[in-house]
Amino acid sequence: MQNLKKFLSLFTIRERAMLSIEFAIFFITLILLVHALRDKSTKHIEVEPSPTPTPTDIVIFISKPTSTPTPTPSATPTVTPTPTPTPTIELTVPPRVNGYDKGKPGAYVCETNGRHKFKPYTDYRNYNAKGTQQHALQKVAMTDNYGIRICVDIFGQTRYCIALGTAWAGGQPSDIGRCIDIYMENGEVLYCVLADVKKVEDTYACKYGKENNDLIEFIVDEWILKRETNVHGDVSVADPKFEGEAKGMVVHDYFIEGFGG
DSSP states (O other): OHHHHHHHTTSOHHHHHHHHHHHHHHHHHHHHHHHHHHHHHSOOOOOOOOOOOOGGGOOOOOOOOSSOOOOOOOOOOOOOOOOOOOOOOOSBOOOOOSSOOOOOSEEEEOOOSSSOOOOOEEEGGGOOOTTSHHHHHHHHOEEOTTSBEEEEOTTSOEEEEEEEOHHHHOSSGGGTTEEEEEEETTSOEEEEEEEEEOOGGGEETTTEETTTOOSOEEEEOTTTSOHHHHHHTOGGGGOGGGOSOEEEEEEEEEESTTOOO
């Protein structure tokens, strides 16, 4: 450092300034030269893409299915179920006779001409003669919500107590308690039990009542019977299922338990 000071003391101020400028120029030139040499020595490396493999170089892995594929189902013909046929009620016609005729089990056709829609009723208390089958049946019968007397058969089916002419179900005491299914034109089936038999003199051909041309007469409890039914005297107004005419009936060979002997 002392030597540098002695060296600089040999120059004037102007000379020193010029020398400083020249030294700065030299220093800057030296720096630029170094950078130029560095850039020149640096090689530009281009990354060449890997050659596209030929089809023989490509390996494709296909995973095998773990389960057997579901085969395409063959056309299956549509099977239309055969509807269950409605029971036909056209087997026999009841006899047209006056007097007693024991109704035999079977299916019977009823007359449908609009004249047999009315369904009268009788109070069950009228069957108070002890020792009769009618009285005995009412002892085991009950009253339903309509006010109609009902019994339960040996299969557990609830049945309405009704009265019919002798042409349909006979007129002997042994016929009381017989189970009868009445098929209505409205599609309903009224499950009934013979609780009484209409007098021959009160019917047409032992089939229909003379007063109202009625086929079915119900046994009821008038104290419970609905007001509409009492006013009209017709059970048909109690519920739509009682409306209209019967197109047929099936008279069974079985009875309410305890009857038919």
